[in-house]
Amino acid sequence: MQGLEFLQFAFRWFNCLLMLEIPFHLVTRLWDTYLAVGDALPDFLVYIAASFLLTISC
Template structure:
């Protein structure tokens, strides 16, 4: 993850691209809506990758999230893409009803303040499921 924190942060930029492609494969309607509204994944996902979702979830859930991060070890950067896709698609239906400005505001202030371990476990479970489905088939990230 060292290249996440070097000049121009190429590691984060690569993962944001992979996130966009993964979301397109998993949930084309929300991906298409985000694109039609002109919202770039870099506009919201950069902070997610830079802060590893610590700013997006309640503090009492951070330990559980970091437990997953540590368990992934060197594979963490690739797995983050699946976690963040699952996190984003938690609100797939809602996002498809929002215009550009509403999406930006929503994604900057996600309604996670009342989350319990159950919501986080759902995000992580979907991430593990998608990881096992797609990670050994990298063509899912091809155009």
């Protein structure tokens, strides 16, 4: 990579994806989790991406 952190590009993409694909009441719960996990946010986003891929591929 070019010194680019994961959160610099993925965080905004995830937020747009989540706002379009998930009902608002669930988005607010995810935002609450984002704030709660703190430094573990990149790992949490990987789990969210994996769950989306599993859901979409079925």
